[in-house]
Amino acid sequence: MKYGKKTVAMIGAGSWGTALSLVLGDNGHTVRIWGKDAKTISDINTIHQNNRYLPGITLPDNVVADTDLKATLQGVDVIVLAVPTKAMREVIPQLLPFIDEAKTFVHVSKGIEPGTLLRISEIMEEEIPESKKKSIVVLSGPSHAEEVSLRQPTTVTVSSKDMKEAELVQDVFINNNFRVYTNSDLVGVEIGGALKNIIAVCAGIADGLGFGDNAKAALITRGLTEMARLGTKMGANPLTFAGLTGIGDLIVTCTSVHSRNWRAGNMIGKGHALEEVLENMGMVVEGIRTTKAAHQLSEKYHVSMPITSALYNILFNDENAKDAVYNLMTRGKTNEMEDLVTILAAQYIE
DSSP: OTTOOOEEEEEOOSHHHHHHHHHHHHTTOEEEEEOSOHHHHHHHHHTSBOTTTSTTOBOOTTEEEESOHHHHHTTOSEEEEOSOGGGHHHHHHHHGGGOOSOEEEEEOOOOBOTTTOOBHHHHHHHHSOGGGEEEEEEEESSOOHHHHTTTOOEEEEEEESSHHHHHHHHHHHOOSSEEEEEOSOHHHHHHHHHHHHHHHHHHHHHHHTTOOHHHHHHHHHHHHHHHHHHHHHTTOOGGGGGSIIIIIHHHHHHHOTTOHHHHHHHHHHTTOOHHHHHHHHOSOOHHHHHHHHHHHHHHHTTOOOHHHHHHHHHHHSOOOHHHHHHHHHTSOOOOHHHHHHHHHHHTTOO
């Protein structure tokens, strides 16, 4: 490997952190997973499995785990944050006392912070002092942990303000089963990864209501338009939304039962209350929180996002899902090509 073997700290012992640890272990890196659940950590160290999140998957011997942050972070080269968006500001300050020199940080989560409307890399820039970070790199794309852990073919993208660091992370993760591309459009990569979760919740609702493939195709296509419309307004390259972190991630999240966002939406479509859905999921549903942030962003940037607005009303204003669909279908007539031309032209117009 171009950059040699690394010692990597994986902050988060959930399904995604565990699956990525397997990838890194396969590549010969020393991996230390940090988590709070003593039973999960013990299982990883004794039977090399995380049966709470990825039952039946055996991790390489060079993947170990600890509940002690100091031990986890000692002498590491790369720190991967595999925690939900809402946990970033809680977890990062816990790491800082044990980081004695600048490290490469990688985040693998997909969300936007309500209120501040910051992307995850922007949250990390606020929380991590310059003296402790070489760079912040995002890894994103269509990648269910369940399939990655089975070493099934998967392709993702890495992005950063420092593309040399992105290339380092690319080299650390890439192998025959896990292909990694680079993309310099950090805004687009993060926005695509976050907003696709909203459309996936909607796709689940549509399935829960008993709608067919026509409705899902429309959601994916028009949802992509909303993602690109807001993303380009925020400075993203519209072409990014035609790539892995746009249409690629959107397809996999809207069509797979592995998707917790789809599953949450499916339950809502079948009539379950939001509180009941979140309680039964057992894992964070990023699309719920991101819907609130995206709704705020659409108002801030004066961007029309009717699908996002409909989901916002279902989740937070108690609108009936069927009524929301009716309202979407009976909006005023528009021209599809006008949307596409506006998106493509946005990067050239100030």
